[in-house]
Amino acid sequence: MENIQQNNKLPLEGLRVLDLATFLASPFAAAILGEFGAEVIKIEQPLGGDPLRKFGTPSPGGDGYCWLSEQRNKRSITLDIRTKKGARIFKRLVASADALCENFRPGTMEKWGLGPEVLKEINPQLVMLRVSGYGQTGPYKNRPGFARIAHAFGGLTYLTGEPGGPPLTPGSTSLADYISGLYGALGILLSLRAREETGRGQEIDVSLYESIFRVLDEMAPLYAANGSVRPRLGLGTANVCPHGHFECGNGEWVAIACTSDKMWVRMAEVLGRPELGTNARYKTAADRVANREDVDGLVSAFTFSMSRDRVVEACVAGDVPIAPIYSIADIFEDEQYKARETLVTVTDEKSGEITVPAVLPRLSETPGRIAHLGLTLGEANGEIYGSELGFSEDEMLVLKEEGVI
Numbered sequence: 001m002e003n004i005q006q007n008n009k010l011p012l013e014g015l016r017v018l019d020l021a022t023f024l025a026s027p028f029a030a031a032i033l034g035e036f037g038a039e040v041i042k043i044e045q046p047l048g049g050d051p052l053r054k055f056g057t058p059s060p061g062g063d064g065y066c067w068l069s070e071q072r073n074k075r076s077i078t079l080d081i082r083t084k085k086g087a088r089i090f091k092r093l094v095a096s097a098d099a100l101c102e103n104f105r106p107g108t109m110e111k112w113g114l115g116p117e118v119l120k121e122i123n124p125q126l127v128m129l130r131v132s133g134y135g136q137t138g139p140y141k142n143r144p145g146f147a148r149i150a151h152a153f154g155g156l157t158y159l160t161g162e163p164g165g166p167p168l169t170p171g172s173t174s175l176a177d178y179i180s181g182l183y184g185a186l187g188i189l190l191s192l193r194a195r196e197e198t199g200r201g202q203e204i205d206v207s208l209y210e211s212i213f214r215v216l217d218e219m220a221p222l223y224a225a226n227g228s229v230r231p232r233l234g235l236g237t238a239n240v241c242p243h244g245h246f247e248c249g250n251g252e253w254v255a256i257a258c259t260s261d262k263m264w265v266r267m268a269e270v271l272g273r274p275e276l277g278t279n280a281r282y283k284t285a286a287d288r289v290a291n292r293e294d295v296d297g298l299v300s301a302f303t304f305s306m307s308r309d310r311v312v313e314a315c316v317a318g319d320v321p322i323a324p325i326y327s328i329a330d331i332f333e334d335e336q337y338k339a340r341e342t343l344v345t346v347t348d349e350k351s352g353e354i355t356v357p358a359v360l361p362r363l364s365e366t367p368g369r370i371a372h373l374g375l376t377l378g379e380a381n382g383e384i385y386g387s388e389l390g391f392s393e394d395e396m397l398v399l400k401e402e403g404v405i
Contacts, residue, residue: 010037011366015192017099018043019074020081022050023146024174025208026103026131027070028181033099033188034073035359035368041093041384042071046078046403049377061350063374068348069356071374077385078378078405082112085404090114092389094122099188099201103131106141116203126201127191129184135207145208150176154212155219162234180211235296241288242267242299245325252308253325256299256315261285263320270318271302348373381405 015038019030027042027050034040044050052071056064080086091114094100100119102109109115119126130136133145134153151157151170161168172178187204195201213220218239222228230238237243242264243257258264261284265277276298282288288295303311308324315322324330331337332355345355351373359368385391385405399405 008366010368011363013037015039015099016097017041017101017188018093018097019101021101021103021131022052023055023103024052024070024177025147025180025206025211026101026129026184027052028178029129029131029184029188030101031070031072031074032181032185035370036363036366037368038098040074041380042074042076043079043081043090043093044076044377046080046378046400046405049076049078053374053377059348059351059354061348063351065354068351068354068373072346072356072370073372074374075380075384076375076377077380080404081114083402083404085399085402087112087114089385089389089404091119091122093384094119094126097123097126098192099127099129101129101131101184101188105144106130106132106136120201124200125195127188127195127204128201129188129204129206131180131184131206131208133208135210136203136205147174147176147208150180150208150212154209155216156212159216159230159232161232163232165232165234167232176208176212179215180206180208183211236292239289240285241292241295244296246296246300246303246311248303248308248311249305250307254303254308254311254315255323255325256303257321259321264288266318266320267299267315270314270320271298273298344370346370346373350376378405 012033015033017030017033017038017040019027019040019042021027021030030038030040030042042050048054050067050071053063053067056066059065059068061068079089081090116128119128132141133149134140134143145153148157148169151173152167154176156170156175157167159167160170184204184206187206191202191204219230222230235244235246237257240257240259243259245253245255247253256267258267264282264285265274268274268277268282276282280287281291282295306314312322312324326334332343337343340358342358343355344358345353348354354373356370356373359370381396385396385399386393391399396405
């Protein structure tokens with residue numbers, strides 16, 4: 001599939017975002033804004049650039065595939081804001097910016113003389129996204145934090161694994177980054193809306209661990225009410241059953257989710273045991289959870305008796321929620337992904353055709369776009385420093401030799 005450029009005006013056109021961040025939440029927030037028309041200027045260190053460039057598997061062009069996908073639509077300039085000259089140049093960029101994304105440890109920007117109070121003096125309308133492991137306040141604020149740490153501290157890792165077994169990685173090791181990036185993008189948009197009323201920008205404080213903790217359904221109010229601590233449940237799910245992963249006869253797996261009594265009645269029909277739908281042992285969700293081993297055993301016997309495709313076919317015909325558990329290879333072949341163009345192919349100047357996830361969410365009138373993938377380090381230096389800020393070629397050469405740009 002080819003990436004199709006949209007001709008209609010994008011909803012965030014005219015918005016300028018400075019992206020100072022790396023690994024991965026805050027840059028992801030900026031990337032979302034860029035997909036919908038914001039001009040995102042990625043500010044990287046002059047020597048080597050953002051470490052994310054070399055993270056993961058390298059593409060034929062040298063930069064990692066993660067970099068190419070997650071830095072889509074951004075312009076790249078090099079600038080060492082820790083130097084006096086670099087800080088002065090950065091302040092000039094701040095003057096024309098709507099938003100700034102950073103994810104240094106709390107206090108780092110202040111240490112460089114570029115904290116919020118300083119930047120507000122330059123541009124009172126600036127919206128500043130600050131992402132960190134533990135947030136800008138509290139006794140742990142200075143601790144380093146990555147997504148895996150946030151999963152652990154936020155309570156998700158504790159839930160992941162077999163009963164009595166060790167806690168496991170909950171799927172992607174970057175989940176906290178991506179959720180925090182979504183909260184960051186939302187925070188910027190909310191702040192811009194508030195700015196329309198107040199004329200002032202504000203700071204957005206996003207911590208990786210809180211982004212995880214926020215999505216743990218009833219765990220907090222339940223513990224506060226009765227001290228209940230949810231254990232690791234392996235393939236199952238608290239409060240509902242059958243609601244888990246089941247092996248099929250050909251060694252592949254499916255996910256089945258019966259979240260209501262009506263769905264269990266349908267499941268019983270698919271099992272060829274319609275009487276189970278009204279059986280007193282299984283009639284309500286509480287009954288099925290109390291007899292989880294029996295219920296899961298019935299479903300497991302069914303799925304293991306045939307191939308994954310046949311299980312899916314039977315459940316779809318019976319209106320039972322089911323999905324095959326896909327590898328990335330399966331995803332590339334699936335007709336639903338193809339029909340919705342969930343994967344798009346973009347031509348990169350150095351690496352050729354690269355396939356990446358499509359833009360989300362899907363807007364009917366002003367959809368987002370991928371103009372290009374992550375660009376070469378400093379590709380916009382000439383335009384930003386020369387055409388916009390008025391530095392001559394000789395001045396830019398001196399700044400480069402000094403390690404400022």
